[in-house]
Amino acid sequence: MAIAAKRARRGAEPGRLRRWLGPDASGYLLIAPAYVTYVIFILAPVFAVGVLSLTSYRLVGTWEWIGLDNFTSMWNDHNYISALKNTAVYAFFTLMPSLSLGLVLAAVLTRQIRGLSFFRQSYYLPNVVSTVAAAVTWLWIFDPGNGFLNRILGAVGLPRPDWLYDPNTALPALIVVGVWKMLGYNMVIYLAALQGIPREIYEAARVDGAKEREAFWHITIPLVQPTTFFLLIMGFINGFQVFDQIYVMTSGGPANATTTLVHQIYLNAFFFHHLGYASAESVFLMIVVAFVTLANFRYGQQGKLMEVS
Amino acid sequence: MLTRRAFLVRSLSLTGAVALLAACGTPPAASPTAAPKATDAPKPAATTAPAATAAPAATQAPAAAKPSGPQVTVTFWSGVDPPVKKFLEEDLLPRFQKENPDIKVEATLLLWMEFFQKVSVAFTGGIGPEVVGSGYGQLGSMIGNKWMQPIDDALKTWTDLADFDGPALDSGKKDGKRYAVLVPGVRPFNYRKDYYKEAGYDPEKSPKDWGELRTYSKKLVKLDRDKVTRGGMEIPLKNGEQTFASFAFCNGLKNLWDEAGMPLFDSPEARETADYILKLMYEDNVVIPSDQQGVTGTAFQNGLAAQGYLQSQLYAAVEKASPGVLGVGLPPASTKQGSKQTSLVLGTFYGLGSKVKNMDAAAKLLKFLCSPDSLWTHYAQAGFQVPRKSLKDRFAKDKPYNAMVNKSMEDMQGWPIFPTFLEARQVIVTHLEAIYLKQRTPQEGFKLAAEDTKKLIK
Amino acid sequence: MVARLARDRTDLLVYAILIFFAVLMLVPFAVAVFTSLKPKEELLFSGINLLPSNPRPYNYVEAMQAADWGRYFLNSTFVTVTCVVISLLFNSVAGFSFARLHFRGRDFLFFFMLIGIMIPPQAIIIPQFLMFRAVPLAGGNDIAGQGGIGWLNTYWALIMPWLAGSFGIFLCRQYYINFPTELDEAARLDGCGPLRLFLDIYLPLSGPVLAALAILKTVFMWNDFFYPLIMTTTDNMRTVQLGLQVFAGEYMTDWNLLMAAQVLVTLPLIVMFFFLQRYFVEGIVTTGLKG
Missing domain, CATH: 3.40.190.10 (Periplasmic binding protein-like II)
Known part of the structure; x- marks a missing residue:
């Protein structure tokens, strides 16, 4: 009875607008809380940062519209150029080893391994630790004179670099920390993906005489491509945001060897108060990330991830 | 490898222990003035419990226990090294509180690495502190941003102005106006x-x-x-x-x-x-x-x-870690003819923020911080020099190396003050x-x- | 026999590799935990002695007493729990709507929202900062949002931007989209409105995706450093990560205390991870990321 009444109301009442909006117009209400949050705290700031980047705004004093001046001066700012280089190197060299090693380790773990959960846990653990906490430990490990690492290297008779104090080793040291943190995450997600591959495919390949390594190249890698694609994008976005590590471990030095895009944004915005200029740097960061993400879509597994059922 | 259960039991009990500890050791949100830290000597709660400092909108502390007459509030922010934080919190500010029960000090003491960023947020938001302890070079930026005001008027009421060393009053000068008093930390x-x-x-x-x-x-x-x-x-x-x-x-x-x-x-x-x-x-x-x-x-x-070249503010810390090992000398001169032995001097500038609600109270706190007693504490607890002529002798005799510190101050140079x-x-x-x-x-x-x-x- | 031997040999190699990497991963933890238990005398000039010869658990008590840790933990817990709970609700209901409801512009709105995944939070922190500073009638501001610090240095600034997230909505949508349509149709025939449909039918089935999201969000919120660094000014608003960083500056020579604090700050997440890792992995698998 009630149902009938409701349907009748639905059938009779809807005006043109209601029909135009579709059968579940209340969907708008349901997405509203999340969408409003998104628009106010993400989208609006994206536009605002674009507008700010065209000004000479500082926290104090007067400001004016200066067009693209901020962007042109970015290219003459050698701090920024260093940051750009360092960030790209960091993102790439954190991503590649943690992806490939993650996949290999995950593949190994899908064999009948005893203590699977122990390995999974120990690989994943670093990802749970905050960057600040990890940085504090690693600072001590990398200490040139008395750190853990150099004590070991010294005992074995290997050369002992100055790590964070040497421009040639500072960024690699940070990359080690980055890989240490990311490896487990990539591995766990790969593991989940691999467990979704039916064993029969491998069985069939074995019957056809394929070796394990061949199976890895020709079955595993292609089948986990969507996962790789996902991890690639996420890892890249992450890598381009690196800041905490830098702030605690090197503050960008020595001689700008480890300054990054976000570190420059931080310095210029919240230390020197060149908010307009820092906004231009932010805009550029967004463009780079968007560009790489979209390029991935274009040339990676197109649309696999985003497919609408 | 622990079994999972054993691990959980252990970690849970550890977490529990920590939670308990934390609960005992620190005040809950609603009453930030409640329990002083276990290690601290008893102290007037309202002064320094960090939770009682400015936290607009988030948590408002209930009024201090004894509302004795109308209270005025003075906000005081300073960059600090760890030992300075300690004696300000535990000694100087409680002392000021005791002497001036009608003035409530809301102190925010920040390590130097974060001081400027935090204080600039406060100033650009218009709630900058009324009394400021700035770093030496930072003072230039602070004045340039119009966050400080000249203290010449306040200084007029100080009867013992002649007792100060010249640099203490003149280092913080810009465009002919005095902006701050320097508590020097020389680097011989x-x-x-x-x-x-x-x-x-x-x-x-x-x-x-x-x-x-x-x-x-x-x-x-x-x-x-x-x-x-x-x-x-x-x-x-x-x-x-x-x-x-x-x-x-x-x-x-x-x-x-x-x-x-x-x-x-x-x-x-x-x-x-x-x-x-x-x-x-x-x-x-x-x-x-x-x-x-x-x-x-x-x-x-x-x-x-x-x-x-150690900043003298850290002398006390070194002495505490390894007593009796610290030696002080004059900076070695270069091998050039006629080169001097000039020491770099930096330190903390105490001054007034650009917006002061209650000038009387703020000036009182500034004066207190620069009083002989308080400056002596700066020296005894951290290692600053005492920029007071009346205390020169006492200072020289207090520690064996102080004679040398005094000597180094005869030829010293700080940063210029510029925005x-x-x-x-x-x-x-x-x-x-x-x-x-x-x-x-x-x-x-x-x-x-x-x-x-x-x-x-x- | 030969095959068996060969298999044993590869197995040995496999274990060797796995254990090698496990050790690499765990060494920093060992360093942190063991250092946190060392008395001060054992810290310097000691060669490679990882283990404390004279364990001193009291370091933990000392570290906790040395700063306002209770307050920091309280702040972090409050901010994390609030954000996790609310964001789970917002994200799942939005993800459900995008996956199961039909309204005009749905897919456009969804893809428009996905832009959010590509925005590095640090890139928009400047306008967020200015925006929070200008919240009207808060933190000493007038009606036009001038004159005070607005929501800066309050929980609002730490919580509001994280109440929903493109990634969370995306995961939820991917999860809900895999359910058979019969499920809705039956319910709709019973006269269920969209919200009812979500609450009665879909929410009870959302365990895995919500668990995965909850874990990701908890880790993110608990560990976030940059955001509270910018948005807070005073000691009483510090989160544990900021506390840890300042603590590092204050007790720079006391590595044992520093490590103790670090272990305690990390512990809640590690405990949570051990409890929930099964859900976490399940959540990943069921969110459509499988191969």
Whole structure:
């Protein structure tokens, strides 16, 4: 009875607008809380940062519209150029080893391994630790004179670099920390993906005489491509945001060897108060990330991830 | 490998223990004035419990226990080193509170590494502190941003103005107005007496010129094969502008910048200094890499260098860690004819923020901070110098090395006060690092740094 | 027999590799935990002695007493819990709507929202900062949002931007989209409105995706450093990560205390991870990321 009444109301009442909006117009209400949050705290700031980047705004004093001046001066700012280089190197060299090693380790773990959960846990653990906490430990490990690492290297008779104090080793040291943190995450997600591959495919390949390594190249890698694609994008976005590590471990030095895009944004915005200029740097960061993400879509597994059922 | 259950049980009990501990040791949100920390001596709660400081909208502390008449509030923010934080919180501010029960001090004491960023948020938001403890160079930026006001009027009511050392009142001058009183922290030459003895040197005598310094350093360094495990001389590779200045002043460089913030370091004096430092670093291999601003402290402070230019605010900390080992001398002069032994002096500037609601109360706190008693505490608890003539004798007699500290103050030099200081500092720091790492010659490095510095001033 | 031997040999190699990497991963933890238990005398000039010869658990008590840790933990817990709970609700209901409801512009709105995944939070922190500073009638501001610090240095600034997230909505949508349509149709025939449909039918089935999201969000919120660094000014608003960083500056020579604090700050997440890792992995698998 009630149902009938409701349907009748639905059938009779809807005006043109209601029909135009579709059968579940209340969907708008349901997405509203999340969408409003998104628009106010993400989208609006994206536009605002674009507008700010065209000004000479500082926290104090007067400001004016200066067009693209901020962007042109970015290219003459050698701090920024260093940051750009360092960030790209960091993102790439954190991503590649943690992806490939993650996949290999995950593949190994899908064999009948005893203590699977122990390995999974120990690989994943670093990802749970905050960057600040990890940085504090690693600072001590990398200490040139008395750190853990150099004590070991010294005992074995290997050369002992100055790590964070040497421009040639500072960024690699940070990359080690980055890989240490990311490896487990990539591995766990790969593991989940691999467990979704039916064993029969491998069985069939074995019957056809394929070796394990061949199976890895020709079955595993292609089948986990969507996962790789996902991890690639996420890892890249992450890598381009690196800041905490830098702030605690090197503050960008020595001689700008480890300054990054976000570190420059931080310095210029919240230390020197060149908010307009820092906004231009932010805009550029967004463009780079968007560009790489979209390029991935274009040339990676197109649309696999985003497919609408 | 623990079993999962065993692990969980253990970690849970540990978490529980910690939670309990935390609950006992610290006040809950609603009553930030409740329990003082277990280690602290009992103290008037409202003064310093950190939770009672300004937290707009988030949590408002209930009024302090005894509302004795109308209370005025004074906000006080200061950059601090750890020992300074300790004595301000536990000693000076409670004392002020006791003397002035009608004034409530809301103190926010921030480590130097975060002070400027936080205080600038407050000032640009219009809720800047009324009494400010600023860093030496930062004062220029603070005045440039119009966050400080001249204290000349406040000073007029001080009857003992003549008792102050000249630099204490004049270092914070800009455009003829006094903005702050300096509690000086001079940086004479420091060495470890125990390491000197170990190397067979007289623990009462330090190298008098750059030649001797090299000899000393080579003897004092500890190597593990080619690796320095204890530096002969500390020269911070990172954030090293202060130590560089300490050296360069003794080679005739007047300062790193002039009063307008224009660079002075693109000069032969600076280049010679850099050449000399590079010799210590590479030819003699006596320098352990360190960071003047790193979270882990400087090498000298950690016992990892035998000599260095330590800020005197950290003397007390060194003395506490290893009593009786700290030696003080004059900075070694360069080998040039007629070079001087000038010490770099920095320190904390106490002044008034641009917006003061209750001038009486704020001025009272400022005066209190600069009172003989309070300045003595600054010295006794941290290692600042006492910029009071009446206390000179007491100071000189208090510790064996203080005579030397006094002597070093006869010839000292601080930074100029100019608005682009923070940026200019970053420029020279970055280029110094490149020079120290031999990525650039001193010639190129200082030239580039000078260009970058000039660009800051439009 | 030969095959068996060969298999044993590869197995040995496999274990060797796995254990090698496990050790690499765990060494920093060991360093942290063991250092946190060392008395001060054992810290310097000690060669490679990882283990404390004279364990001193009291370091933990000392570290906790040395700063206002209770307050920091309280702040972090409050911010994390609030954000996790609310964001789970917002994200799942939005993800459900995008997956199961039909309204005009749905897919456009969804893809428009996905832009958010590409925006690095640090890139928009400047306008967020200015925006929070200008919240009207808060933190000393007038009606036009001038004159005070607005929501800066309050929980609002730490919580509001994280109440929903493009990634969370995306995961939820991917999860819900895999359910058979019969499920809705039956319910709709019973006269269920969209919200009812979500609450009665879909929410009870959302365990895995919500668990995965909850874990990701908890880790993110608990560990976030940059955001509170910019948005807070005073000691009483510090989160544990900021506390840890300042603590590092204050107790720079006391590595044992520093490590103790670090272990305690990390512990809640590690405990949570051990409890929930099964859900976490399940959540990943069921969110459509499988191969």
